[in-house]
Amino acid sequence: xxxxxxxxxxxxxxxxxxxxxxxxxxxxxxxxxxxxxxxxxxxxxxxxxxxxxxxxxxxxxxxxxxxxxxxxxxxxxxxxxxxxxxxxxxxxxxxxxxxxxxxxxxxxxxxxxxxxxxxxxxxxxxxxxxxxxxxxxxxxxxxxxxxxxxxxxxxxxxxxxxxxxxxxxxxxxxxxxxxxxxxxxxxxxxxxxxxxxxxxxxxxxxxxxxxxxxxxxxxxxxxxxxxxxxxxxxxxxxxxxxxxxxxxxxxxxxxxxxxxxxxxxxxxxxxxxxxxxxxxxxxxxxxxxxxxxxxxxxxxxxxxxxxxxxxxxxxxxxxxxxxxxxxxxxxxxxxxxxxxxxxxxxxxxxxxxxxxxxxxxxxxxxxxxxxxxxxxxx
Numbered sequence: 001x002x003x004x005x006x007x008x009x010x011x012x013x014x015x016x017x018x019x020x021x022x023x024x025x026x027x028x029x030x031x032x033x034x035x036x037x038x039x040x041x042x043x044x045x046x047x048x049x050x051x052x053x054x055x056x057x058x059x060x061x062x063x064x065x066x067x068x069x070x071x072x073x074x075x076x077x078x079x080x081x082x083x084x085x086x087x088x089x090x091x092x093x094x095x096x097x098x099x100x101x102x103x104x105x106x107x108x109x110x111x112x113x114x115x116x117x118x119x120x121x122x123x124x125x126x127x128x129x130x131x132x133x134x135x136x137x138x139x140x141x142x143x144x145x146x147x148x149x150x151x152x153x154x155x156x157x158x159x160x161x162x163x164x165x166x167x168x169x170x171x172x173x174x175x176x177x178x179x180x181x182x183x184x185x186x187x188x189x190x191x192x193x194x195x196x197x198x199x200x201x202x203x204x205x206x207x208x209x210x211x212x213x214x215x216x217x218x219x220x221x222x223x224x225x226x227x228x229x230x231x232x233x234x235x236x237x238x239x240x241x242x243x244x245x246x247x248x249x250x251x252x253x254x255x256x257x258x259x260x261x262x263x264x265x266x267x268x269x270x271x272x273x274x275x276x277x278x279x280x281x282x283x284x285x286x287x288x289x290x291x292x293x294x295x296x297x298x299x300x301x302x303x304x305x306x307x308x309x310x311x312x313x314x315x316x317x318x319x320x321x322x323x324x325x326x327x328x329x330x331x332x333x334x335x336x337x338x339x340x341x342x343x344x345x346x347x348x349x350x351x352x353x354x355x356x357x358x359x360x361x362x363x364x365x366x367x368x369x370x371x372x373x374x375x376x377x378x
Contacts, residue, residue, distance in 0.1 A: 012186035015075030016052055017179025018086055019127030020044065022152045025070045025088035027134040028056040029150070033066040033090045034142035044134050046182025047126060057085065065091045076186040080163060081175065084156040093147035098132055100150050105157030106177060111170025111308055122166070122176040123152060130182065152177060169308050192238050199235040200247055208233045209254040210372045213244060215275070219259045222353050227259075229373045239264075242273030245341045245348070257369040258338070258350045262310040262360055265352045269333035273341065286333070287313045290326045311356045327352075327361040335363035 028042040038061070041053050056068040067089040074082035093099065102108060102121025109116045116122050123131075131150065139148065157175035161167070166176065203211060212234040214220045220236075223229050237244040241258070248256050258265075263283050264275045272280040288305040292298065300320055307313045317323040331352065338348040349366040353359050 013075040014050075014186060015073045015077060015079075015082070015184035016046070016054075017127070017182055017184055018072060018081060018154065018175065018177045019124065019130055019179030020046055020052060020182040021054075021070040021072050021086035022088060022123070022127055022177050023130040023134050023182075024052065024054040025056065025068055025086055026090065026131045026150050026152070027138050028070075029066045029068050029088045029090035030135050030138045030148060031142070032056075032059070032061055032068070033092070034138065034144050036061075039068075044130070044182075047130070048181040048183040050183055052182070058087070065089055074184050077184050079184065080160050081154075081157075084154055084160070086177075087153040087155070089151040089153070091149045091151075093149050095147035096145070098135055098148050098150065100128060100131060100152070102174070102177075103151045103153030105154035105161075105174040106152050107157075107161060107166050107171035107174040109170060110172055114169065114171070114308060116176075121152070122171045122174070124176060124178055124180075126180050126182075127177045189240075193240050193243050196235065196237055196240060196244065197247055200244075200251055200253075203233055203235060204251045204253070206233070210369065211235055211248055211253050211256040212373050213237050213256060213258045215239070215260045215264050218261050218355065219353075222261075222355065223259050226353075226358065227370070228375050229370065230375045233373075239274050239276040239279075241268055241275060241338075242341060245273075245338060245346075249342050249345045253346055255347045255349070255365075255369050255372065256342075257366065257373065258348070260350065260352065262314070262352050262354050265334055265350055266310060266330060268337055268350070269330045271337045271340075273337075283310055284313055286330060287317070287326065290329045291317060291320065291322055293329075294322045294325045296320055296322060311354055314354060314357050314360065331361040331363045335365075338363075 024042045024044050028039045031039050039056055041055055043053050045051055054070050057071060058069045060067040067087060069085040069087040072081050072084050072086060107122035109118050109120055109122050112118055115124050154175055161174050214236055224231055266283055267275045267280050270282050270286055284305050284307050288301045291304055292301040304313050304316055317326050334350045347365055349363045349369045351366050352361045
């Protein structure tokens with residue numbers, strides 16, 4: 001794929017997701033099934049707005065079905081799925097519409113709380129939409145109004161999935177078919193940290209003494225829409241909380257307010273300063289422990305520990321009427337570890353939110369620092 005990102009003088013090549021692979025393989029298989037002609041390249045649109053022209057591989061054509069694969073290309077992003085073959089098998093059905101199934105190496109969902117239905121294949125909503133749209137185009141072009149069954153397989157996914165958190169999330173037997181944009185954007189850690197440093201230096205050069213920081217788009221959107229803060233001086237830290245705090249001290253900022261989703265900030269409450277899931281997935285352990293410290297039974301503790309999302313945790317804490325004391329302890333821990341990292345040289349605060357429940361908790365100086373970032377007239 002010849003799409004690049006530029007960061008700090010470095011050229012990083014983009015790739016495409018397993019969702020894009022499944023979409024292209026599906027469209028190619030359906031086209032070959034309905035036309036009886038071999039497809040050399042298949043074109044798909046991605047939510048990112050980038051058009052992909054991909055080559056179907058390992059093509060098997062019969063009157064009953066067609067199967068083919070697209071090779072995953074992760075670009076310059078380190079990814080265990082780089083180079084794997086993502087297959088689609090297309091078959092006509094007597095019904096109408098498009099049926100989507102998971103084959104070998106595509107995980108099956110066994111627990112609630114994820115974006116996919118329990119019992120179904122772990123094919124996320126965006127890839128599902130992409131497959132339906134592109135296959136619909138192929139069926140329309142061929143003048144076909146009948147039903148179509150598509151089975152997505154990633155044979156190498158059986159082994160690769162064992163290296164992921166999928167089994168803990170209740171996804172068994174393989175990988176998830178992922179991708180919200182269809183494109184893999186390079187995640188060079190060095191480049192991301194350098195980009196964050198540039199943003200911080202820019203704020204310093206503007207005379208800003210009070211940093212407002214988000215992990216990413218979720219925090220930015222929530223803060224803009226729900227809190228009405230001035231986002232003009234914000235910085236994005238991705239997963240690099242430790243480097244953020246170190247550099248803020250180095251640059252001489254007076255305050256730092258970090259606003260983040262509960263799934264990220266609860267890791268900071270345990271001293272984790274790189275919140276990427278490949279380094280730590282400790283989202284429920286502290287909640288479960290604090291719940292039991294505040295009177296919850298061992299059974300409730302186990303229920304919390306087994307949650308797939310922090311929103312599920314919040315639901316249980318509210319049900320047990322221990323949400324506030326548990327959250328107070330969690331935010332107290334966040335405050336402790338942030339201050340420990342900066343050695344008291346800068347005033348820090350954090351606000352934890354949920355897209356479902358809104359603001360969940362604040363550290364002791366959060367309200368004071370929030371006022372520093374209020375929009376004028378609000």
